[in-house]
Amino acid sequence: MKNGAHQVTLLFLLIFAISGESIAAGKDQSQINCSIQDGPCIQEVNGHKVTLEVLPRPVKAMHDLIFKVTIDGDVALSKPPHIDLNMPAMDMGRNRVSLKSNEKNIYEGSGVIVRCKSGHRTWRAAVNFPGIGIADFIFDVIY
Amino acid sequence: MSSTRTLLLAYLATGFTVGFGHCIGMCGPLVVSFSLRLKDHGILIPHLLYHCGRILTYMVLGGIMGAMGSFAMVAANIALIQKAAMFFAGVLIVFMGLSTTGWISLVKISLLDDTPSGVLSSRVGRLVKSQSVITYLPVGLILGLLPCGPVYTALLGAARAGMEAQVVYHGILSGMALMLTFGIGTVPALFLVAKLVDMGWLKSRDIIYRVGGVLMIGVGIYFVISAIRY
Numbered sequence: 001m002k003n004g005a006h007q008v009t010l011l012f013l014l015i016f017a018i019s020g021e022s023i024a025a026g027k028d029q030s031q032i033n034c035s036i037q038d039g040p041c042i043q044e045v046n047g048h049k050v051t052l053e054v055l056p057r058p059v060k061a062m063h064d065l066i067f068k069v070t071i072d073g074d075v076a077l078s079k080p081p082h083i084d085l086n087m088p089a090m091d092m093g094r095n096r097v098s099l100k101s102n103e104k105n106i107y108e109g110s111g112v113i114v115r116c117k118s119g120h121r122t123w124r125a126a127v128n129f130p131g132i133g134i135a136d137f138i139f140d141v142i143y
Numbered sequence: 144m145s146s147t148r149t150l151l152l153a154y155l156a157t158g159f160t161v162g163f164g165h166c167i168g169m170c171g172p173l174v175v176s177f178s179l180r181l182k183d184h185g186i187l188i189p190h191l192l193y194h195c196g197r198i199l200t201y202m203v204l205g206g207i208m209g210a211m212g213s214f215a216m217v218a219a220n221i222a223l224i225q226k227a228a229m230f231f232a233g234v235l236i237v238f239m240g241l242s243t244t245g246w247i248s249l250v251k252i253s254l255l256d257d258t259p260s261g262v263l264s265s266r267v268g269r270l271v272k273s274q275s276v277i278t279y280l281p282v283g284l285i286l287g288l289l290p291c292g293p294v295y296t297a298l299l300g301a302a303r304a305g306m307e308a309q310v311v312y313h314g315i316l317s318g319m320a321l322m323l324t325f326g327i328g329t330v331p332a333l334f335l336v337a338k339l340v341d342m343g344w345l346k347s348r349d350i351i352y353r354v355g356g357v358l359m360i361g362v363g364i365y366f367v368i369s370a371i372r373y
Contacts, residue, residue: 087292112215112299
């Protein structure tokens, strides 16, 4: 019977894990710090202002997008910067946008924000400048 | 060669972590439904067949992405098929739920109905009633088409591999190999969920079937509504 109780506990944990996804998704909205549909967003990382712009607008999931990133001040990067795209509420796998520099402090790369079956549309773009830090941009995309 | 191997290992690891972080939540109800259906049978072979079907579909999609080298273009073209697959999955789960609870004799009802929905009911009903484990392979093949964020992300990599390939043939092979390793990586999490439900003590309780059946009907309706709204 003790074994059976363990099994029921495990089953409830499973149901909890499944329902937890929708609970977690509810927290998405409160984390939004960027209105990417309206234009570029700015975040500060270790004294540097990092700007992210995604084109074309409106920013739609499942479409080819251009990610433009700028950083102010003197920066010496050990590696090229990149953007990791994911959902704050759920792991969508590794979706990395490599950035290349067109001119000083301006970087650009192309990528796609995928669509989640759940219908949740809040995404995080973690702009990583190696040696400086990560700027988190959390915004809604259009499906 | 070593970079290819590293990429494949990365996809295997991604599949594994995404399996526990995502698939359990999104596809867990599906494998739970299968386990509940397999009341008095072993779950290993049917679940392996389901995963083989699912991974085969991933590989075909990976091959197409690798050949075309464009994710957005292919994704736009298969969106309708995926919507249909999600709708089908929903109907299948509802029927499985009804059958599991024993509330409705599906085949009896569907045979009296010659409307298109009746024909669909008949087909699905036959699939649900079938005791042959081989039916889990086509089910996996179809459900591999379900719209899924992490699968899309993996397919992005397959398209990128195709874009970087010198020859189309290499792009196809790379895309297929990446999706194969990704798919294999997702199996342990889903199999663990399936095994959790397949415990003798639980399976001997009729109440579990009633509750599980109702749960399946709810999940199936959620899939159908998601498909309509997708």
